[in-house]
Amino acid sequence: MDAVDKKILNELQNNAKQNTKQIAAKIGLSVTPTYERIKRLEKNGTIKKYVALIDREIIGKQIIAYCQITLFKHQKSLIDEFKKKMLDLYEVMECHHVSGNFDFLIKIVVNDMNSFQVFINEKLSVVEGISIIHSSFVLDSFKESTKYSL
Known part of the structure; x- marks a missing residue:
């Protein structure tokens, strides 16, 4: 390049x-x-795809939460199964396998707090292998970018 x-x-x-x-x-x-x-x-895959960036508030997505996920064991089969489950959850906008005090960091975007509660109780907490879920809510977003510095 x-x-x-x-x-x-x-x-x-x-x-x-x-x-x-x-x-x-x-x-x-x-x-x-x-x-x-x-x-x-x-x-060559440098350009993966072209997308439209949508204003989430206009479409009613009021809540952004970051969840720190810890698995029971750091075992390949559990990690692979967790990754597979995250791909199926439309509320999960990003999922990162990380080092440190927890195993995964996921970004959740939902309409409201009730939607978040339903997501946690009915979708995320039932994923096998999860030991701990810590959630943090975004209070204000003042910088969001999809542009990489080249």
Whole structure:
């Protein structure tokens, strides 16, 4: 990946709806090489997919919680099963296997506190292998980004 690829990626992170001609003009390259570079970045997996970023409050997602999960044992079969279960829970926006005082950090986004209670009681706490769940609620979000520094 060279400096031109990084410029393309920055442009796409700023606005993925730009067409190739617009990107080419901003990075100082002609359209065809820009198009070819974008296709290569897609093919090699650097660009995974294109998405729309939605305002969660407009769609009624008022609660963000981070849950620290500790498993009974740090055993491969339990870890693999936990990961598999998290993939099926739409309320789980992120799941990270971490080092430190707990095993997993998950980001939960739900409509309201009642939805969170239902999620914890009926979905998360029934996952086999969980020993401890600690929850922290976001009071205010003043920086959220999906853009990587290149």
